[in-house]
Amino acid sequence: MISRREIFETLEMIDQQHLDIRTVTMGISLLDCADPDPKACCRKIYEKITRMAKDLVRTGEDIEQEFGIPIVNKRISVTPIALAAAASETEDYVPFARTLDRAAAETGVNFIGGFSALVHKGFTAADRKLVNAIPQALAETERVCSSVNVASTKSGINMDAVALMGRIIRETARLTADRGSLGCAKLVAFCNAVEDNPFMAGAFHGVGEPESVINVGISGPGVVHHALLECKGAPFDLVAETIKRTAFRVTRMGQLVAREASSRLGVPFGVVDLSLAPTPAIGDSVADILEEMGLERVGTHGTTAALALLNDAVKKGGLMAASHVGGLSGAFIPVSEDAGMIASAEAGTLCLDKLEAMTCVCSVGLDMIAVPGDTPAETLSAILADEAAIGMVNNKTTAARLIPAVGKTVGDRVDFGGLLGSAPVIGVHPESSALFVSRGGRIPAPLQSLRN
Amino acid sequence: MRAIVTVVGKDRVGIIADVCTRLSGWNVNVLDINQTVMQGNFAMTMLVDLEKCEMPFREVSEQLRLRGEEMKLSIRMQREDIFEAMHRV
Numbered sequence: 001m002i003s004r005r006e007i008f009e010t011l012e013m014i015d016q017q018h019l020d021i022r023t024v025t026m027g028i029s030l031l032d033c034a035d036p037d038p039k040a041c042c043r044k045i046y047e048k049i050t051r052m053a054k055d056l057v058r059t060g061e062d063i064e065q066e067f068g069i070p071i072v073n074k075r076i077s078v079t080p081i082a083l084a085a086a087a088s089e090t091e092d093y094v095p096f097a098r099t100l101d102r103a104a105a106e107t108g109v110n111f112i113g114g115f116s117a118l119v120h121k122g123f124t125a126a127d128r129k130l131v132n133a134i135p136q137a138l139a140e141t142e143r144v145c146s147s148v149n150v151a152s153t154k155s156g157i158n159m160d161a162v163a164l165m166g167r168i169i170r171e172t173a174r175l176t177a178d179r180g181s182l183g184c185a186k187l188v189a190f191c192n193a194v195e196d197n198p199f200m201a202g203a204f205h206g207v208g209e210p211e212s213v214i215n216v217g218i219s220g221p222g223v224v225h226h227a228l229l230e231c232k233g234a235p236f237d238l239v240a241e242t243i244k245r246t247a248f249r250v251t252r253m254g255q256l257v258a259r260e261a262s263s264r265l266g267v268p269f270g271v272v273d274l275s276l277a278p279t280p281a282i283g284d285s286v287a288d289i290l291e292e293m294g295l296e297r298v299g300t301h302g303t304t305a306a307l308a309l310l311n312d313a314v315k316k317g318g319l320m321a322a323s324h325v326g327g328l329s330g331a332f333i334p335v336s337e338d339a340g341m342i343a344s345a346e347a348g349t350l351c352l353d354k355l356e357a358m359t360c361v362c363s364v365g366l367d368m369i370a371v372p373g374d375t376p377a378e379t380l381s382a383i384l385a386d387e388a389a390i391g392m393v394n395n396k397t398t399a400a401r402l403i404p405a406v407g408k409t410v411g412d413r414v415d416f417g418g419l420l421g422s423a424p425v426i427g428v429h430p431e432s433s434a435l436f437v438s439r440g441g442r443i444p445a446p447l448q449s450l451r452n
Numbered sequence: 453m454r455a456i457v458t459v460v461g462k463d464r465v466g467i468i469a470d471v472c473t474r475l476s477g478w479n480v481n482v483l484d485i486n487q488t489v490m491q492g493n494f495a496m497t498m499l500v501d502l503e504k505c506e507m508p509f510r511e512v513s514e515q516l517r518l519r520g521e522e523m524k525l526s527i528r529m530q531r532e533d534i535f536e537a538m539h540r541v
Contacts, residue, residue, distance in 0.1 A: 002536065004486045004495070066513075067530055068530035068534065256537040
């Protein structure tokens with residue numbers, strides 16, 4: 001039998017160290033919903049989502065109850081709408097977002113991802129309609145999340161898309177200005193987007209995926225932090241080993257939940273996403289882990305190295321514990337969702353340039369960062385281009401989720417509530433990138449050999 | 453299905469008897485008990501088998517939780533698999 005010590009250790013992880021399953025996400029293909037009549041297409045989409053995911057939330061709650069482990073989010077990802085809606089004869093894609101929102105409400109999930117387009121090499125007519133509909137779609141809906149893939153290692157960076165996304169982000173901020181520009185918290189621009197990511201706002205159900213699938217995102221920064229308290233002053237070998245052991249345990253639990261959810265719902269298991277996702281709760285912070293390694297405050301010199309170790313050890317520990325690993329898999333550093341990151345940004349230690357450096361060694365990018373509301377669209381685009389370049393050259397997924405909070409400036413704070421937390425507004429460089437962004441075209445794909 | 457019941461709180465007379473009586477009333481078989489008192493705090497773990505129990509898992513777990521509240525104890529029941537997954541390769 002499991003020993004008493006092991007049992008209470010597990011309970012302590014759940015009760016005091018915020019161990020939980022961050023999300024059980026059901027991916028659903030909408031490719032068979034295509035219809036020349038947009039209304040018919042919407043009807044098919046609604047019918048399919050509500051049919052496939054009708055038991056998702058209840059099943060999640062049952063598992064939560066039986067295992068005694070919280071499953072914080074139950075979510076849905078769908079085929080990028082630019083593909084599902086491409087056959088429909090309409091200029092207006094906002095009704096598709098409304099349909100997704102209604103289906104999410106009906107099934108009880110808190111977010112639905114996939115109001116998306118993949119434009120890393122260029123736009124189809126449908127892609128363009130979708131991207132142009134994003135600001136209105138995010139302003140009108142509550143649970144819909146949107147993502148646009150603007151670059152990839154194989155095809156380079158679509159700078160026309162990058163330029164457009166800067167304007168789209170600004171417009172989304174404007175249309176949701178009364179809610180702290182919340183729309184931007186549900187909008188991600190990707191490089192190398194993955195098809196099986198269970199985490200929002202960037203989740204969508206890729207075309208290589210089956211009809212439907214269950215992907216699980218784990219979490220547990222609090223547990224890793226707690227484990228590191230036991231190795232104060234120890235060399236990094238021991239730090240890495242401790243993180244690996246902890247990640248292994250956390251992932252085993254994720255795998256168990258994933259298998260259980262998959263068998264109860266009769267939907268194939270896809271991947272476990274080995275991510276350390278923080279929440280704004282005290283003690284559930286990735287920043288705390290980095291500081292525990294000996295940094296006075298996250299963002300100071302040494303942060304990138306600490307994060308590189310953490311990110312790698314989490315993957316090494318988790319890989320052995322899960323039968324299939326995928327999604328984003330790595331440590332997340334969303335500023336607004338991490339108490340330690342917020343504190344450091346407010347103190348002025350953590351700046352945009354350091355965050356960008358950190359994204360070179362972790363998943364997934366410049367995440368949940370509030371910038372001044374008057375930041376020009378071209379500057380936003382240039383930040384996206386920098387982030388896409390890091391992903392493109394390093395063969396990894398990067399993303400940017402920037403919130404130009406209308407009416408706010410450096411030193412102010414934007415409150416999103418719930419898991420999205422609150423973000424101190426961080427400064428951007430005042431010098432213009434307008435001429436750079438206005439060039440358009442594509443930045444060619446990088447060389448894959450002679451890597452130095 | 454096997455589950456682990458944990459009971460934690462201030463020690464008093466009859467905790468084990470109370471929990472066991474309830475479990476037997478629902479046809480839940482107790483396979484193993486491990487109990488200790490540290491500085492007046494009672495901590496017990498039980499391995500139980502719900503094979504013959506006709507009540508749904510959720511219901512048993514909820515009844516135990518409510519009884520725990522009445523006795524000012526934390527009582528919870530979780531499937532054994534979760535502990536196996538985390539502590540055994």
